[in-house]
């Protein structure tokens with residue numbers, strides 16, 4: 525069933541943003557592929573997982589938005605897994621761990637779907653989803669096909685589907701290969717990652733890290749106060765730069781820069797998408813003015829932002 529003018533706020537972890545012009549929820553792979561094939565022929569289509577990495581414009585999202593709840597996971601022989609793109613990333617970890625398969629421990633605490641994880645090459649603790657792929661099924665220009673991982677052009681928190689003008693394609697199913705592991709060690713590693721997360725993550729609605737970390741060896745080495753390990757890795761956490769410009773706790777409307785973790789933008793009560801983006805723009809400008817580096821959003825802006833003004 526397709527509904528019109530459906531608020532996307534409850535479908536995002538930031539709990540902000542406007543309405544989808546048309547909206548539907550799909551719960552099976554067959555239904556997802558059929559809906560995509562039809563929608564791609566007719567106009568713009570937005571696919572939404574758990575909405576944990578997006579900010580829909582207050583002005584709304586034109587065309588059809590498909591919320592993907594197709595979530596079947598099959599564990600095959602030899603460590604191979606075939607999963608619908610709408611399965612929960614953590615559920616995938618749990619199913620794999622129950623089967624004694626290791627490699628997805630980092631997924632614990634990443635609140636999205638497998639499809640959303642692939643689009644941004646989600647990762648944590650020096651692991652990323654792109655390492656475990658065999659093949660990806662997509663619907664591209666209405667055609668269903670399996671492609672090699674190279675099609676996605678993965679890099680740090682990036683893929684071809686994050687480009688300004690991405691291919692008219694969506695991920696429907698994924699084949700992964702995981703390694704056999706000791707279930708106790710798998711759960712122990714996941715528990716430790718979860719423990720570290722809980723100590724850092726604020727409880728208010730957010731989309732996780734708002735900006736990508738800066739990967740630039742010379743820049744990292746130029747920062748006197750940056751810990752030695754980060755200098756050696758050539759990585760400057762966005763949160764380090766935001767804290768350095770004094771914006772921890774800064775607020776615009778209902779949007780606030782996290783105090784516990786400065787790279788989180790929080791909805792502390794009734795934030796509009798405009799509040800959140802204005803705060804993000806202020807953060808990015810302050811960092812640029814002080815350090816000369818342009819922070820790049822990890823969060824994706826959806827819909828019509830043509831009327832947006834930074835202040």
Ligand SMILES: Cc1cc2nc3c(=O)[nH]c(=O)nc-3n(C[C@H](O)[C@H](O)[C@H](O)COP(=O)(O)OP(=O)(O)OC[C@H]3O[C@@H](n4cnc5c(N)ncnc54)[C@H](O)[C@@H]3O)c2cc1C
Pocket residue numbers: 537570571572573574575576577578592609610613633634635636637638639640641642643644645646647648685693694695696725730731732733824
């Ligand atoms: C508290 C918190 C902690 C987080 N921690 C991490 C972390 O440690 N590491 C990390 O990498 N991320 C993290 N995130 C960000 C986010 O959870 C991940 O990027 C997640 O993988 C997004 O999945 P999703 O289903 O919510 O995607 P959505 O937000 O629904 O969508 C993201 C983008 O992918 C597109 N998309 C979604 N599904 C498909 C599909 N099937 N085919 C094509 N396009 C699709 C959407 O159109 C959108 O452009 C965190 C978020 C929160 C709220």
